[in-house]
Amino acid sequence: MTTTQDNGQENQERQEAEKAMEQMKELVKALHHNGIVALQSQFEGCKVDGQVTQHNVYGPMFTFRVTKEDGNAYVCGFFLRELLSNFQTRPNPALWMSSFFVDLMKSPESVLLPRPPQNEDEAKKVMDGHILPHCFGTIKEEFGPDEIYSGLDLHPEHGPVLEAGFPKYKDGNNVVAMPLHLLLAHFLLNRDPADLILDGLYRILEEQEKAAGETADASEQPQA
Structure with missing residues (x-):
């Protein structure tokens, strides 16, 4: 049975x-x-x-x-x-x-997919020589060096990550972290890896602005 x-x-x-x-x-x-x-x-x-x-x-x-x-x-x-x-x-x-x-298509010549790294040394060379400098530079250019924090960290689940955030926000979410292997994957698809970080940072700004608006509305309510 x-x-x-x-x-x-x-x-x-x-x-x-x-x-x-x-x-x-x-x-x-x-x-x-x-x-x-x-x-x-x-x-x-x-x-x-x-x-x-x-x-x-x-x-x-x-x-x-x-x-x-x-x-x-x-x-x-x-x-x-x-x-x-x-x-x-x-x-x-x-x-x-x-x-x-x-x-x-702004390039006058063909733009095919980049050659994938064949080993860890090649992957590290691409990451350190292009992807990370590009991401850090784009983040600072977009928001200004005084407003933004960016650096590397080690996540217990996702491994090495690129972090960026707004130190001025003390409450709620203020940091976005992207695994380095995901940044590399975007690069190998001819996508800008910095876009991942920028999208996350703008979502943080939207959340913080929404939270600030809700706080302001609550403070304007008449007290019982």
Whole structure:
């Protein structure tokens, strides 16, 4: 009796896993198709194609290539979660996707994906020589060195992270931290890794301004 129940549960779990895998395949296929259609609508005179690869940490990763009539090609990559979110929530996801290619197309020559580091030494060289200096410089340029803090830290779960925050805020969230491996992943997709930090910092500012507004409203309420 127990064996029969165990077999039934195993069959059910296997069927659910197969169903989830099939749903993921359909989702990946739909996002790949929608991405090509979206970019083609913005670059009508260009050829658009793309591919999907499986990353051992981030799952499906989408890379799209826009080839101009002169033969120059520009490649940019996206994560599944961000594609899904933007196609579901943005009124014009095609404009969002194309903005990355517009920046790449400022180059008069093709911009293909960077060569991935082949070992830890190469990864460290890319991180220390380009990604971190770029991120630190962009953060200070965006907010001013007197207003912002930025540096490296070691997170117990995510490992080495780049931290940035606003020391002037004492209450609530005032720091954003991004794992270095995520910054590297964005760089290898021809995405600006500093954008991750800036997006997080602006969310902090929005939260702090909202909290300040709620405090001000509460202080204006008549006392009983």
